[in-house]
Amino acid sequence: xxxxxxxxxxxxxxxxIARNCPIPDFLDKRLVFVTGKGGVGKxxxxxxxxxxxxxxxxxxxxxxxxxxxxxxxxxxxxxxGFHEVEMAENLWAxxxxxxxAMREYVLLQLKVRAMRDLLFRSRIFTYLAAATPGLKExxxxxxxxxxxxxxxxxxxxxKYDLVIVDAPATGHGIGFLQTPRTFASxxxxxxxxxxxxxxxxxxxxxTHTGVTIVALPEEMPVNESAALEQDLRSEVGVAVDRIYxxxxxxxxxSKQEAERLGELAGAKDGLARAAARAALSEHSRARSQRAQxxxxxxxxxxxxxxxxxxxxxxxxxxxxxQLARRLH
Amino acid sequence: xxxxxxxxxxxxxCICAGSGGVGKxxxxxxxxAGMAxxxxxxxxxxxxxxxxxxxxxxxxxxxxxARQVDPKLFERHGIEMKGELWAMMLDAKATFDxxxxxxxxDEEARDRVLGNRIYQQISNALAGSQEYMAMEKLFELxxxxxxxxxxxxxxxxxxxxxxxxxxxxxxxFIEGRSLRVFMRPTGLAARVAGRGASVxxxxxxxxxxxxxIADLAEFFNAFSGMVDGFQARxxxxxxxxxxxxxxxxxxxxxxxxxxxEAVYFHRKLVEAKLPFGGVIVNKVHYPAERLRGDGGDLRxxxxxxxxxxxxAGRVAENFSDYxxxxxxxxxxxxxxxxxxxxxxxxxxxxxDEDVHDLAGLAEINRYLFxxxxxxxxxxxxxx
Numbered sequence: 001x002x003x004x005x006x007x008x009x010x011x012x013x014x015x016x017i018a019r020n021c022p023i024p025d026f027l028d029k030r031l032v033f034v035t036g037k038g039g040v041g042k043x044x045x046x047x048x049x050x051x052x053x054x055x056x057x058x059x060x061x062x063x064x065x066x067x068x069x070x071x072x073x074x075x076x077x078x079x080x081g082f083h084e085v086e087m088a089e090n091l092w093a094x095x096x097x098x099x100x101a102m103r104e105y106v107l108l109q110l111k112v113r114a115m116r117d118l119l120f121r122s123r124i125f126t127y128l129a130a131a132t133p134g135l136k137e138x139x140x141x142x143x144x145x146x147x148x149x150x151x152x153x154x155x156x157x158x159k160y161d162l163v164i165v166d167a168p169a170t171g172h173g174i175g176f177l178q179t180p181r182t183f184a185s186x187x188x189x190x191x192x193x194x195x196x197x198x199x200x201x202x203x204x205x206x207t208h209t210g211v212t213i214v215a216l217p218e219e220m221p222v223n224e225s226a227a228l229e230q231d232l233r234s235e236v237g238v239a240v241d242r243i244y245x246x247x248x249x250x251x252x253x254s255k256q257e258a259e260r261l262g263e264l265a266g267a268k269d270g271l272a273r274a275a276a277r278a279a280l281s282e283h284s285r286a287r288s289q290r291a292q293x294x295x296x297x298x299x300x301x302x303x304x305x306x307x308x309x310x311x312x313x314x315x316x317x318x319x320x321x322q323l324a325r326r327l328h
Numbered sequence: 329x330x331x332x333x334x335x336x337x338x339x340x341x342c343i344c345a346g347s348g349g350v351g352k353x354x355x356x357x358x359x360x361a362g363m364a365x366x367x368x369x370x371x372x373x374x375x376x377x378x379x380x381x382x383x384x385x386x387x388x389x390x391x392x393x394a395r396q397v398d399p400k401l402f403e404r405h406g407i408e409m410k411g412e413l414w415a416m417m418l419d420a421k422a423t424f425d426x427x428x429x430x431x432x433x434d435e436e437a438r439d440r441v442l443g444n445r446i447y448q449q450i451s452n453a454l455a456g457s458q459e460y461m462a463m464e465k466l467f468e469l470x471x472x473x474x475x476x477x478x479x480x481x482x483x484x485x486x487x488x489x490x491x492x493x494x495x496x497x498x499x500x501f502i503e504g505r506s507l508r509v510f511m512r513p514t515g516l517a518a519r520v521a522g523r524g525a526s527v528x529x530x531x532x533x534x535x536x537x538x539x540x541i542a543d544l545a546e547f548f549n550a551f552s553g554m555v556d557g558f559q560a561r562x563x564x565x566x567x568x569x570x571x572x573x574x575x576x577x578x579x580x581x582x583x584x585x586x587x588x589e590a591v592y593f594h595r596k597l598v599e600a601k602l603p604f605g606g607v608i609v610n611k612v613h614y615p616a617e618r619l620r621g622d623g624g625d626l627r628x629x630x631x632x633x634x635x636x637x638x639x640a641g642r643v644a645e646n647f648s649d650y651x652x653x654x655x656x657x658x659x660x661x662x663x664x665x666x667x668x669x670x671x672x673x674x675x676x677x678x679x680d681e682d683v684h685d686l687a688g689l690a691e692i693n694r695y696l697f698x699x700x701x702x703x704x705x706x707x708x709x710x711x
Contacts, residue, residue, distance in 0.1 A: 039349015039581070109535060118527055125528045132536060132544065133449040169348045186445055190537025219684035221349075252642050261643065264633055272629050275647040282646050284680040292682070311649040314584050314656070 014181075014237040026241045027053045029210040031148045031163045031202070033177065035232070036214035037224045038169035041246045044315050045214045045307070046166040048323035054090035055324065058161040061092040061147055065140055065168060065176070084147075084158060088317075092158070094147070098136035101143040102129055108153050109191070133186075137179040138196060145199050148208075173228070177203060177236045203238065210241040215296060215304075217245055217289035226299040240302040245293055247309040249286040258283045330672040332359055332577075332696040333366065335605045339575045341470060341568070342479045342605070346579035347589045351610040354683050355579050355676075356481035357385065357415070358692040361402060364413035365693075368476040371414040373465060375458070375483045385415055385686070392419040392426075394469070405690035414475065420461040424451040427464055431557040437550065446547040458483050467565045575605035580664075582612050582657035591667045607668060608696070609661055611678040613654040614707040674700075677707050 026032065027049065034046040043064070050062040061084060082100040084092045103120070110116045119125050129135055146153050148163040167173045180199035187193045203209050211232060215225035229240045253261065261283075264276035297304050307326060312319045336342055336359070344356045353374055360372035371394050385397045394416040399409035425442060432438035441447050459482070466480050533541050568574065576597055580590035590607060597604045626647065630640035665673050676695045683692055695703055 037349060038347060039586070106535075110531065115527070115531060119531050125532055128529070128532050128544075132540065133446060135536070182449065186449060186543065187537040187540040189539055190533075190535065192536045192540075216349075218682045220353075252646055253639075257639055260634065260636075260639070264630075267633065269629060269633075271626055272633055275626055275630060275643050278647045278650045279643045281680045282650070288680075288682055311652060 014235060026210050026212070027056070027058070027162060029162070030208045031144065031165070032210040032212060032241075033165045033167045033173075034212055034214060035167045035173045035228065036169070037216075037221050037228075040214045040216045040221055041307075041315075042169075042214045043166050044320055044323065045212075045244055045246060046164050047320040048307075048327060049212075050091050050093075050164050051088065051321055051324035052327045053162050053164070054088060057090065059090050059092075059159065060162045060164060061094060061160050062087075063144055063147065063163060063165045064093070064095040065144075065165065092160075096140050096143050098140050101139040102136070104154070105139050105142055134179050134183050137176055138183045138192075138199070141176070141179055141199050141203070142195065145202055148202070174231050174235055177232070177238070204236070206239060209238070211238050213240055213243045213302070215243055215245050216247050217292040217296075219292065222292050222296045222299070225296060229300050229302060240300070243296065243300055243302050243304045244307050245296060245304055246307045248293065248306045249282060249289055249309050251286045251290070253279055253283045253286075330606060330674070331699055332362060332606075332608075332674065335577070335672070336363060336477065336575060338573065339605075340477060340573040341466065341571070341575065342477065343466075343482060343569075343574065343576045344480065344579050345482045345576055345593060347586055350579050350581045350586050351676075351683070352579045353481050354689065354692060355577075355608055355610065355696070356479050358689050358696055359577075360415070360477075360479040361397075361407065361413055361689060362693050362697045363477050363479070364411040365402070365407050365409055367410035369412045369414070369474070370477045370479060371416060371469060371475045372479040372481065373416050373418055373462065373469070374481040375418055375462065382417070392416070392422045392465075394474075401686055402690070405686055407690055407693065411476070416465075418458075418462055418465055420458040421451050423461040423465050427461075428554070431554040431561075433553045437553055440550040441547075441554075444543065444547045444550055446543050447550075463565050463569070464561075467561070467568055470568060570600075570602055572603060574603055576602055577605050578607040580607065580609055582609050582660050584660060587660045587664050590664060594668050604668075606670065606672045606674060607664065608674045608676065609657075609664070610676045612661070612675040613650060613657045614675065614677040675703065675707075 032049065034042050034049065036042050046062050050060045053060040064080070080093045080095040082095065082097045084094050087093050106119060107116060110119065144163060144165055146157075147160060150159050152159065168176050180196045180203060184193055184196035184200060187196065213225050213228055213232075215221050225243060229243070232238050232240055258280060261276045261279050265273060265280055267273045267276065293304070293306065305327070307323055310319050310322060342359060344352050344359070346352050356372055356374060360370045364370040385401070394414045397413040397415055399413070402409050402413070428441050428447075429438050432441065462480060462483055466478060469475060469478055529541075578590045578593050578597075580586040587609075594604060594607070627640055627644040630643050631637045634640050634643075661673055661675065665671060674696060676692055679688065679691060681688060683689065695706065698706060
């Protein structure tokens, strides 16, 4: 019997992370991937990073890759789509649809118009493109790379100083970032082999590309973030620049105060009692969050920065701007 | 108004669906435990439980097999297990390999598929294959008939719907039979299809490289004997999902985004004529409606009681922050209930402690299986 397990010798090796070269500051890189488990606030952090970079005068674009338009939700529900849409001063957004990205890629590859038309009309092309594993992810990353080039391939393409990617949630995120290398392995020759290698080199080049993980101060997200950092290092070959611990409650009450409030929590007055209990809940959550924060710090190598929980009914531009000011 | 126990009465399959980060794994485990406590033989299929949840269920070395959870673990937390709780952690790649082994006409065909590079890519990484395999395992366990109820924790895909579409997408892919003929440039089919197709193919080859095309052709060749088996199976999986003994529970959080996704998900279920059972909202800030008050009065009252103006101010501020969240949650849930045309929204409160162990599971369990009136009582006692 052969081939039962994933034979890694078939695939290109994970590059070693270079540690002796000067690494530019996080937002001075050309490309930043924002990764993390689902529901941790990746989109909000990606937009906040975008706002922050834009406020520093960097022409910045925030990319979404799974056609969910979460960023457009933050910006008052304007649909973004496969266009570079201006959201604020110096800040653009795009939602990368793989089919559109594929189309653009082919347009750039084939200069002969008749051939392009033929290809797009052909059902077999659509079929092959869908059947080739990883091709959609590859053209998506290809588009991200294209956006990050000062010499844009797209005609009259705007030059960006920074591209921020709201990456897919954890499990899929690793596969997503591995796509170029995997593809370079399965397509051993041809133009796409070379292009996939270029993408992989760019992604794993710590001077150009940065990676951040967004975590929450809870058991599971902390575990997953630590595992994600490990996997990004060993399976993709990238070091995480920083981890944002999102949604941290303020520590409003000291332990002594909590004890005093404990007496009030048994009081007769319904409202005072409810307020005291709410304060105790907050105290207990804030404490367990601090414990998770130290647990994360012990388990990861990257520096951990904190972001406050925002008592906002909906997280819109205002909330993202608040976070942008708190980013450090 | 309904509890999970009533919703799942007489059901054989419960599928918990929702976007990532809403507590789906915990909810699935709590549902399975609650139904097992009622006397059923239940198996929960999960994709990636947090390590401590897995540990507390005794799932340390889980492979692709169902293992029984020690009932004593639950008794310690006041849950008497009248039935049995089993759990399984799904290994998508192993399930796919098993499926190929089952469908392959002979060992040689099986090894050709398993050794193919394209297959290794799909079974490991192709979007949708994890979802498809979750359905596959569910079908397999259902066919074996060892359990009264199967609870599936769907994979944490960002788009909660991917898994519904997965069997169709994957079989479409595997059905690439028609593709094979084009890969032989002199084939009759290529001539019939005309110049367009062969030019398209040659352009595609030029872009992705001949090797890849050769691997693809190899893959489809190797798979060709199994296509019918896969198709037939996918059809049966789909009819199992639509069966009236199957029940979809939508799990979400109280914020705008997860609520919108739950609404979207419900609409897709209805469109696909799949049986929707109810919706569970986790981490709800409970219960503002009984505790509305004037902030100024509260501050003064607290100051009098505490003898500390400054602390009273912080307590009042904290309370009004939480009230705002509770009001938002109530608004969002109202919207959800209206969109889903259901009164059966099950709210699980945001607990003080992060839920990741059996004690937390037991507490979640109490809410899921309580009647709505009991839930309000319980939450009021906490607030």
